[in-house]
Amino acid sequence: MCKSHRAKFGSENVIASDIKKPSIEQRSTGPFVYADVLNYRALEQIVVDYGIDWVVHFSAILSAAGERNPSLGLGVNINGFQNVLDLSKAHNLRLLSPSTMGAFGPTTPKDSTPDLTIMRPNTIYGITKVHMELLGEYYREKYGVDFRSLRYPGIISADSPPGGGTTDYAVDIFHAALKQNSYESFLDAGTRLPMAYIDDCIVGTMQLLEAPQEALTQRVYNVHACDFSPSELAEEIRRQHSDAFEITYRPDFRQAIADTWPRTMADEAARRDWGWNPVFGTADIVRVMLGKLGPVYSSGLSEEDMPAAVVAS
Numbered sequence: 001m002c003k004s005h006r007a008k009f010g011s012e013n014v015i016a017s018d019i020k021k022p023s024i025e026q027r028s029t030g031p032f033v034y035a036d037v038l039n040y041r042a043l044e045q046i047v048v049d050y051g052i053d054w055v056v057h058f059s060a061i062l063s064a065a066g067e068r069n070p071s072l073g074l075g076v077n078i079n080g081f082q083n084v085l086d087l088s089k090a091h092n093l094r095l096l097s098p099s100t101m102g103a104f105g106p107t108t109p110k111d112s113t114p115d116l117t118i119m120r121p122n123t124i125y126g127i128t129k130v131h132m133e134l135l136g137e138y139y140r141e142k143y144g145v146d147f148r149s150l151r152y153p154g155i156i157s158a159d160s161p162p163g164g165g166t167t168d169y170a171v172d173i174f175h176a177a178l179k180q181n182s183y184e185s186f187l188d189a190g191t192r193l194p195m196a197y198i199d200d201c202i203v204g205t206m207q208l209l210e211a212p213q214e215a216l217t218q219r220v221y222n223v224h225a226c227d228f229s230p231s232e233l234a235e236e237i238r239r240q241h242s243d244a245f246e247i248t249y250r251p252d253f254r255q256a257i258a259d260t261w262p263r264t265m266a267d268e269a270a271r272r273d274w275g276w277n278p279v280f281g282t283a284d285i286v287r288v289m290l291g292k293l294g295p296v297y298s299s300g301l302s303e304e305d306m307p308a309a310v311v312a313s
Helices: 002-009 024-028 040-050 063-068 070-091 124-143 169-180 198-210 230-240 253-258 268-274 282-298 308-312
Strands: 016-018 032-034 054-056 094-096 146-152 154-156 182-185 193-197 220-222 226-228 246-249
Touching: 002 198, 040 070, 054 070, 054 198, 063 070, 063 124, 063 253, 070 094, 070 124, 070 146, 094 198, 124 146, 124 220, 146 198, 154 169, 154 198, 169 182, 169 230, 169 282, 182 230, 193 198, 193 282, 198 268, 220 268, 226 230, 226 282, 230 246, 230 282
Parallel strands: 016 032, 054 094, 094 146, 146 220, 154 193, 182 246
Antiparallel strands: 193 226
């Protein structure tokens, strides 16, 4: 995301932040600052020192990680967002804070889930994202904060390690296929979930961030690119990689989370209002993931020399 913004707006005009040390490549492409979302004053100093006017707030504890550590999930996802939201109000910032399909719950319609529907999630991650959506809309109505959000499906990328989410299997499976030609899935064979490739995610996020306010008929949007189950993804990997690829199933606590999420999401409003138009389907994702990761595993590199995203998987 940062790389795409810098290509468009100029390297010095996009400030990257994290609580982790950046790679040499990340540091060499533009400004980087340490930013703890739980520290309001430190965040405010960054806004003032760098003349920030737009914020993309990605900091969050994801679904599976949130269930393992609820207090951390509540602290980062609620208090961290509150700090960024109050900063946006105080300094007239445009704020894009992504939400998730995990904001839906077990009583939500599972197919073609609409933007506005029953939202009763039963995970810390989902609860905090519903809180984020409603509070962002409240600040928009009450204080005029330019708040925007889109509900991500599972995001698939070869460039970063899984981040503690329930859809991590759809990244892990490619590393396992190339490493040992087999994979044990923590979700059942038929668990269908919405997914998107990272490039579609980046383009869509930038489209919403840059859209004129008058084009937005709402402040939170579903986005859907494709959908598949572990068994369907495995079949496509067999077709493109190896007939001998094997998958087994050993569902864990993440299965109960996935069972509460949509199978597909309706995203007509995003397509109409700001041009959401994903191009990667399931076969495209498999082709690109194998194409990016294949050379890494066939290079004979030791684990010490592999990219961090590969080692972490």
